[in-house]
Structures are given as structure tokens and as C-alpha cells.
Amino acid sequence: MDIRNEIPARDIERYFSKALEFSVSARSLILSLLTSGFEVKRKPDNSFVTSADLRVEEYLRELIRRHFPDHGILGEEYPPTNPDAPFQWIMDPIDGTEDFVQRLPTFGSILALHYRGEPVVGLLDHPALDMRVSAAYGLGAYHNGRHVALTDLDPAALDGTERVMLPARANFIKYRDDGRLFDALVRAHPNHRIYRSCFTHACAVTGQADAAVDYGNPIWDFAASRILIEEAGGKFVLVREWNVPSLGRVYGSVMGKPALVDRLVDEFGAR
Amino acid sequence: MDIRNEIPARDIERYFSKALEFSVSARSLILSLLTSGFEVKRKPDNSFVTSADLRVEEYLRELIRRHFPDHGILGEEYPPTNPDAPFQWIMDPIDGTEDFVQRLPTFGSILALHYRGEPVVGLLDHPALDMRVSAAYGLGAYHNGRHVALTDLDPAALDGTERVMLPARANFIKYRDDGRLFDALVRAHPNHRIYRSCFTHACAVTGQADAAVDYGNPIWDFAASRILIEEAGGKFVLVREWNVPSLGRVYGSVMGKPALVDRLVDEFGAR
Numbered sequence: 137m138d139i140r141n142e143i144p145a146r147d148i149e150r151y152f153s154k155a156l157e158f159s160v161s162a163r164s165l166i167l168s169l170l171t172s173g174f175e176v177k178r179k180p181d182n183s184f185v186t187s188a189d190l191r192v193e194e195y196l197r198e199l200i201r202r203h204f205p206d207h208g209i210l211g212e213e214y215p216p217t218n219p220d221a222p223f224q225w226i227m228d229p230i231d232g233t234e235d236f237v238q239r240l241p242t243f244g245s246i247l248a249l250h251y252r253g254e255p256v257v258g259l260l261d262h263p264a265l266d267m268r269v270s271a272a273y274g275l276g277a278y279h280n281g282r283h284v285a286l287t288d289l290d291p292a293a294l295d296g297t298e299r300v301m302l303p304a305r306a307n308f309i310k311y312r313d314d315g316r317l318f319d320a321l322v323r324a325h326p327n328h329r330i331y332r333s334c335f336t337h338a339c340a341v342t343g344q345a346d347a348a349v350d351y352g353n354p355i356w357d358f359a360a361s362r363i364l365i366e367e368a369g370g371k372f373v374l375v376r377e378w379n380v381p382s383l384g385r386v387y388g389s390v391m392g393k394p395a396l397v398d399r400l401v402d403e404f405g406a407r
Numbered sequence: 408m409d410i411r412n413e414i415p416a417r418d419i420e421r422y423f424s425k426a427l428e429f430s431v432s433a434r435s436l437i438l439s440l441l442t443s444g445f446e447v448k449r450k451p452d453n454s455f456v457t458s459a460d461l462r463v464e465e466y467l468r469e470l471i472r473r474h475f476p477d478h479g480i481l482g483e484e485y486p487p488t489n490p491d492a493p494f495q496w497i498m499d500p501i502d503g504t505e506d507f508v509q510r511l512p513t514f515g516s517i518l519a520l521h522y523r524g525e526p527v528v529g530l531l532d533h534p535a536l537d538m539r540v541s542a543a544y545g546l547g548a549y550h551n552g553r554h555v556a557l558t559d560l561d562p563a564a565l566d567g568t569e570r571v572m573l574p575a576r577a578n579f580i581k582y583r584d585d586g587r588l589f590d591a592l593v594r595a596h597p598n599h600r601i602y603r604s605c606f607t608h609a610c611a612v613t614g615q616a617d618a619a620v621d622y623g624n625p626i627w628d629f630a631a632s633r634i635l636i637e638e639a640g641g642k643f644v645l646v647r648e649w650n651v652p653s654l655g656r657v658y659g660s661v662m663g664k665p666a667l668v669d670r671l672v673d674e675f676g677a678r
Binding site for chain 1: 453505509510511512536567568570575576577580586589590593594597598599600601602603610615
């Protein structure tokens, strides 16, 4: 039995509708920070962090605490709240911070609710693109409010024209050198697009990409993705996981149209 | 002496202002076609063409003919007009047609005016992103009407964090197998982004990318790019050219901040 069936349906509806409200508010804040400006710093691992990342996470944490004081909160920029609670809100307030700093519009804002480790609600919002995907367990997946349902590919049509979105080679060499895996994937799927953000996951949900691959991500980077993909009729697979000192567990993931996900999972298995 | 100095300054201003008008009108048409819908077909080489590509090129050709009847016109979808005229308008009405078909917002619209082979006016417009870069000889480069000036990189800072935008590996194997060149570039510059459109060129003009590389392009794909990059204070270099039967001459190009362009040109030379 799926443990999520323990949650009353009207609670799932309420969590979904509140998560949407939080996402709408966070988008307004992000757009206002893009206009007013923000401070940019480097973290010890040389990645970017801005005063906007911190401000948006504080804001979302405050909204969640006010509405769901007994739920846990896990985010990129602050320590966990209520880490043993069955319900956990997981967020990356600005994913693709370097793109955000450069005003490249593909950065996104990630928000998810998990119940005992299983995803219940997922949202990926792209404020600069006016593109939001949302889903909740049993309630379907949506792109700007319109229902989305993926159509699978014919495995025989996987001839190199399939549209695969990947992260940069940098992601495959950041924590350990898996660069050859990147090289094999771009050889097998030369009609790729490469972004460093959850925009790739969102495009796999809508079908604008046939599949997305991500690599070396902490849980907040993909916390919303499995429920989104599964509710859209696609497939989500964690293909790798390992520990990174001072960061914790990171993962590789494949998501999208099932026939292509199966092919990509095989390609991971072969390396 | 630069042959473009033969053109009276007020003529350059007039061409620039007309080109901007044409681009504004083309954007409106493209956005209305995105809403109303369009037909999608495959060309003999399996690339996409839509009724929107044809409609926008017809529209731009008509505008140019009306204002500059003795100028030439060269575009992707129709035969050349006045091929021997000293002034040539060169266009790709929708660059990144596959992305346009998928409603990925990075597709662009390219329009340039050349005089005896030298670029005088260049525009790259991204209707879905509200992002237009424009430049004219001696008049500077602009991003949504604001002047842009690139700051060069310190060559010592080229440590793999520099932001390089590339086309997909598909571009490097479409006409002949230069896939190893792609592999070498993504190894040398792992913090890349990959798009299949002139969006990469536009980001090199604004500095949102430190440099852009393109490969296997007919002239209309980069006709606007050299004047844009040079007027922004950057460097544009054609690094490769060869003939493709039934298509004609295609090129490889590198553009952006001079120190990084020099490095990339060296990397092309080494292969």
C-alpha cells in the first residue's frame, strides 16, 4: 500500500492549494528582488549565493511555519526545522543561482511537501518565464493551471532526434569525476539542451523535453520532481547516489517519457 | 579604410531605426502566431519548418521591399532578391525552429543589413523573452534600448568557471563528424549552457555569457552577430568554413569577451 493513502484527500487538496499560494507569493518577491537588486557572494565551494536566496527562503519558511507549525522544513540555506515531523516541506528558493545573477531567465524556485519520505505536492516555478508546473498526489500535474499528460515515445523512434535536457559537464565533475558519463550521454543524445537548473525538470513534466537528466543534486533540487513527473504520466528514477563530505547525500536522476527514461537508465547502468 | 565609412551617418541611423521597426512588427506577428497556432513540417534534411517561419519571412521581405526597393534580401526560406545590390538584408525569421515548435522561449528572430559584405545593422530579437539586442556601425550596441559595453576577462581567471554557451553536439556532427571538437570544448569549459539558437549570441552581446560558440551555420544564422559583438566591445571570429552540398557555405564562429575568444580560437586551432 502507498503510505500516502493515509492522508485524507481533502488534506492533500489543502496542502496543494497552500503550496500554490506560497509559490505565487515567492514569485512576486523574486521578481521584486530582480528589480531592486541583491548582493552576490560565493560560498566556500565557490558556488553563488545571493541575499535573494536567503530572503526568499526566510519568507517561505515564515509562511509555512504560520500555516503548518508542526510540519518540518528543509531548505538549502538554513538548518532544518522539526526534522522528525512526518510532513516535511523541502525547498530550493532559487535554483540556478548563477543564472539568476546573470538574469538568465531559466532559474527556478522549488517547493515540495513530502510525507514520510514520499512526495505529496510539488511545484517548480520560473518567475522570469511565467512558467509554473504543479502536481499533488492523485490530483494530476499542471502547467500554468492546465492539466498535462505525457505521451510516451516509441522506443524505435529513439534515433538521436529525441530531446534530452542535461546539466552542464561541471555537474558531472564537481564532486567526483564522472565526466565520461556526460560524454556518453551527449554522444547518445546529440539533440540536447543544457541548463543548470530545474528548468530541465519542468520541461520534462510538460513534454517540452522528452526527458531530463540531473546529476550530483542534494534532495532539495529534485524534491518536487518525482510527484510532478509521475502525476504527468512519466517515469522518475534515481540512478545514482553517494555521500559528499560537508554536503551530505547527492543523487543522479532521470525523468520523463518512460521509453526514453528506460533507455537512459540502461545507459547509466552500462557505466 | 573601412568600406562602411562610405555610408553617410544619417543613412546608417535611418537603416537602424527602420530595422528596429521591422523587428518590432515581426515580434508582434510571431507572438500572434504562437497564440493562433501554425503548421509544422520536416524539411528534406529532417529539420523543422513551420508555416510561421514562412509567414514571418514573407512579412519582413514585404516591409523591406516597400522601404528599400533597390536593396537585396537573403533569407533562409525563399530565394534571394537583388543578389548583386551593395546593400543586403539578411534574415532568419525564426532561428531555433524546433524550440519554437516546443514553445521553448529561447528561439529568436535574426535581421541584419550588410554593405558590400560588411555588417552595418544587426538585431536579434527573442519575442517570448522580451529580449532584443541591436547595434549599428558606429552607433553602439543595445539591450532592450539600453547601451551595453562588455568588460574583458583576465586571462588568468579562465579556470573553468567562465560561462561559455554552445550549440548541441548535433551541430558538430550534422554535416561532418567534428564531435571531438565539441567534446574538447565542453571539457575545457565545463560551466557551459547549450541552446540551439541565436540566444547564445545575444547573451554574448549582453555579457550574460562570457562567450558563445556556434558551428555549421549558414550566413543568416550569424549575419547580425559580428556588428552586435563588435559594437559592444567584444570580438567576433570565424574559425571554420566549408561547403555543404545543397546548402552552400557554412561556418563556425566564436564571439564574446576578447580574452576568452582568443582562448577558444586557440582551442579550435589545436584540432
